[in-house]
Amino acid sequence: MAREIRRGKGKLDIDMVRVREAWARQAEGKGLIGGDPRRRPRWVHPIPEEPAPWFRLGQSSPEHRERLVRFLEEAPAEIEIGAGSGHFIADWARKHPERHFLVFEVRWKFARKVYRKTVEKGLTNVWVSDDDARVTIPEVVPDESIDVFHILMPDPWWRPKHQARRIFSPWFIDVLARKLQPGGIVRFETDVEGYPEFVEALFAEHPAFAPHDPALAERFADAHPTLRQQWCIEHGIPIFKRYFRKVG
Ligand SMILES: C[S@@+](CC[C@H](N)C(=O)[O-])C[C@H]1O[C@@H](n2cnc3c(N)ncnc32)[C@H](O)[C@@H]1O
Numbered sequence: 001m002a003r004e005i006r007r008g009k010g011k012l013d014i015d016m017v018r019v020r021e022a023w024a025r026q027a028e029g030k031g032l033i034g035g036d037p038r039r040r041p042r043w044v045h046p047i048p049e050e051p052a053p054w055f056r057l058g059q060s061s062p063e064h065r066e067r068l069v070r071f072l073e074e075a076p077a078e079i080e081i082g083a084g085s086g087h088f089i090a091d092w093a094r095k096h097p098e099r100h101f102l103v104f105e106v107r108w109k110f111a112r113k114v115y116r117k118t119v120e121k122g123l124t125n126v127w128v129s130d131d132d133a134r135v136t137i138p139e140v141v142p143d144e145s146i147d148v149f150h151i152l153m154p155d156p157w158w159r160p161k162h163q164a165r166r167i168f169s170p171w172f173i174d175v176l177a178r179k180l181q182p183g184g185i186v187r188f189e190t191d192v193e194g195y196p197e198f199v200e201a202l203f204a205e206h207p208a209f210a211p212h213d214p215a216l217a218e219r220f221a222d223a224h225p226t227l228r229q230q231w232c233i234e235h236g237i238p239i240f241k242r243y244f245r246k247v248g
Pocket residue numbers: 033081082083084085104105106107110131132133134152153154155167226227228229
């Protein structure tokens with residue numbers, strides 16, 4: 001994995017015309033990563049038998065979906081989107097056994113890695129999904145049920161034609177606002193210059209969120225770095241951190 005890590009262009013150029021065109025179609029499923037989870041070929045990307053804590057939209061049974069909803073409602077819940085190989089979540093879930101975690105990683109091989117890690121460590125407070133989080137969160141996660149969203153080092157999707165794949169858009173920020181409990185937090189970290197300002201501007205436009213509050217960093221001070229963050233630390237590349245709290 002370390003060899004796969006690249007610095008990319010360094011600074012994000014944002015073409016707002018293309019970005020807006022892409023956003024307008026995101027809610028319809030344009031730009032989905034890994035395609036529609038309902039159509040994912042199970043013989044190519046098998047998932048563990050139920051009741052194992054793995055969810056795939058349209059393929060997990062209604063009972064299993066209910067199980068996931070109960071899991072999210074019966075303890076303070078956190079979601080990580082884009083976990084990679086799970087360096088952060090495996091440690092965080094171990095440190096917080098009283099909390100429940102749902103992890104999205106659309107690349108099946110990595111999702112399987114995260115799942116195996118949690119099984120090996122005997123963690124019973126983590127569910128994994130290889131769905132594009134932007135499809136499954138609006139459809140499955142109950143409103144006002146989530147305490148923290150972790151979005152760590154998301155792909156910047158440099159190419160203009162890939163803008164629709166970006167996680168941050170006004171439409172998805174609205175989804176985050178609906179799913180967070182009042183007082184809940186979106187934790188966003190990136191090494192891409194220009195990305196924090198772009199994301200801050202998006203949150204500023206949403207009435208449910210307070211501006212970035214650096215004091216919230218303390219809550220995550222002992223979080224284990226993700227694999228990409230470890231690489232940035234080793235190469236002296238700064239990581240920009242932003243925290244947005246849902247108000248009211
Ligand atoms: C740049 S990698 C960072 C991985 C990890 N957070 C780290 O810092 O090492 C971003 C990851 O997010 C995943 N991803 C991107 N968009 C996603 C989405 N909409 N739903 C689920 N996973 C997503 C990608 O597959 C990729 O593994």
